[in-house]
Amino acid sequence: MAFDYESLIKDLPDYPEPGVVFKDITPLLGDAEGFRAVVRDIAGHFADRGVTKVVGAEARGFLIGAPVAYELGVGFVPARKPGKLPRATRSEDYTLEYGTNTLEMHLDAIEPGDRVLLVDDLAATGGTAVAQARLVEAAGAEMVGMGFLMELAFLKPREVIARETDVEVYALVKVD
Numbered sequence: 001m002a003f004d005y006e007s008l009i010k011d012l013p014d015y016p017e018p019g020v021v022f023k024d025i026t027p028l029l030g031d032a033e034g035f036r037a038v039v040r041d042i043a044g045h046f047a048d049r050g051v052t053k054v055v056g057a058e059a060r061g062f063l064i065g066a067p068v069a070y071e072l073g074v075g076f077v078p079a080r081k082p083g084k085l086p087r088a089t090r091s092e093d094y095t096l097e098y099g100t101n102t103l104e105m106h107l108d109a110i111e112p113g114d115r116v117l118l119v120d121d122l123a124a125t126g127g128t129a130v131a132q133a134r135l136v137e138a139a140g141a142e143m144v145g146m147g148f149l150m151e152l153a154f155l156k157p158r159e160v161i162a163r164e165t166d167v168e169v170y171a172l173v174k175v176d
């Protein structure tokens, strides 16, 4: 039977600002069986796509993206908030449900010919995913898919992502 992810994702109304219902995944991450199921489900879904790198955004994208990369047997590339990566970077600005931000990636982290899977805990507006897709494409590599634990479907992230790239978007939990 499929794991009941939703029972371990807690809703916090009006966090971090009024009107936003924050999805807290820390109970799921803290559950050995649930955490392993998330990682194996996303990695298994993309296992036969020739992925050579997994990209994940600071901070929650690291928590799921890095173990998915390990499970797939490929490298992990961090997309970080400004000023955190020590060498030359590319950067992209983006908007999200509660503000704006910038993500940076090392110039040499991804090469032409790489086949990249993006992994994150959640797609809300889709802005964070689009910023990462732009960084991957600017490096001359190919996006092969996006895997999320959760999709806030009412914010229509798939529409925003589809304007940028036609890769498959896979989400374990859909919130309408």
Ligand SMILES: O=P(O)(O)OC[C@H]1O[C@H](OP(=O)(O)OP(=O)(O)O)[C@H](O)[C@@H]1O
Binding pocket: 057, 058, 059, 060, 061, 095, 096, 097, 101, 120, 121, 122, 123, 124, 125, 126, 127, 128, 129, 157
């Ligand atoms: O689809 P979007 O509207 O772009 O939102 C999704 C992003 O928002 C959250 O990260 P956040 O920027 O809050 O940073 P954190 O992981 O450091 O908490 C989440 O982990 C996703 O990366």
Ligand SMILES: Nc1ncnc2[nH]cnc12
Binding pocket: 020, 021, 022, 023, 024, 096, 097, 098, 122, 124, 125
């Ligand atoms: N509602 C939400 N809950 C948790 N993380 C988020 N990132 C963007 N929107 C979010």
